[in-house]
Amino acid sequence: xxxxxxxxxxxxxxxxxxxxxxxxxxxxxxxxxxxxxxxxxxxxxxxxxxxxxxxxxxxxxxxxxxxxxxxxxxxxxxxxxxxxxxxxxxxxxxxxxxxxxxxxxxxxxxxxxxxx
Amino acid sequence: xxxxxxxxxxxxxxxxxxxxxxxxxxxxxxxxxxxxxxxxxxxxxxxxxxxxxxxxxxxxxxxxxxxxxxxxxxxxxxxxxxxxxxxxxxxxxxxxxxxxxxxxxxxxxxx
Numbered sequence: 001x002x003x004x005x006x007x008x009x010x011x012x013x014x015x016x017x018x019x020x021x022x023x024x025x026x027x028x029x030x031x032x033x034x035x036x037x038x039x040x041x042x043x044x045x046x047x048x049x050x051x052x053x054x055x056x057x058x059x060x061x062x063x064x065x066x067x068x069x070x071x072x073x074x075x076x077x078x079x080x081x082x083x084x085x086x087x088x089x090x091x092x093x094x095x096x097x098x099x100x101x102x103x104x105x106x107x108x109x110x111x112x113x114x115x116x
Numbered sequence: 117x118x119x120x121x122x123x124x125x126x127x128x129x130x131x132x133x134x135x136x137x138x139x140x141x142x143x144x145x146x147x148x149x150x151x152x153x154x155x156x157x158x159x160x161x162x163x164x165x166x167x168x169x170x171x172x173x174x175x176x177x178x179x180x181x182x183x184x185x186x187x188x189x190x191x192x193x194x195x196x197x198x199x200x201x202x203x204x205x206x207x208x209x210x211x212x213x214x215x216x217x218x219x220x221x222x223x224x225x226x227x
Contacts, residue, residue: 031213033213033214043215045216056214059214104165107161109158
């Protein structure tokens with residue numbers, strides 16, 4: 001079956017612009033996660049959704065970052081007024097969430113964001 | 117908080133050599149442990165996992181055993197191939213639902 005998909009695969013933007021990154025999870029998966037992979041920081045957790053609600057936003061680095069999920073499916077990560085330090089690969093993952101502490105998270109291919 | 121430490125790379129091996137990538141963790145409670153692999157130009161793929169102490173995860177010739185007494189989850193393979201060249205990430209999943217990753221270890225296998 002189809003895996004996690006993300007779009008766009010690459011995004012180049014100018015400093016100060018807003019960007020939206022999209023994630024389409026595996027069908028039927030109720031949990032959705034956003035992570036960021038950057039050279040300096042490795043892989044960092046950003047936000048977790050269970051259904052349409054986000055019980056854990058602890059990883060969002062600033063109030064310029066926000067995310068939403070509608071219909072328990074597609075999620076959008078929005079970065080406002082982008083800065084050069086936002087350049088990274090943004091990864092989305094989903095899991096069936098039957099047992100949260102053992103669930104396997106399946107990752108999408110990522111969106112490479114470059115802020116000039 | 118939770119943390120994962122894995123050996124720094126790159127690890128360079130000849131084909132058919134034995135591989136060990138060390139991973140240790142710090143966590144409260146009873147986390148699940150994972151190894152993910154990232155091939156060049158691709159996303160993260162689950163390689164194997166173990167959900168409780170003494171469990172052994174295995175896949176594609178790779179193995180790792182969840183050792184609670186040493187808080188370790190070392191990755192091993194008896195005979196590596198050029199196609200195993202990739203970056204390997206050790207990770208833990210605790211009650212908070214988020215994966216905590218190690219820094220990644222790049223493996224380079226030469227023919």
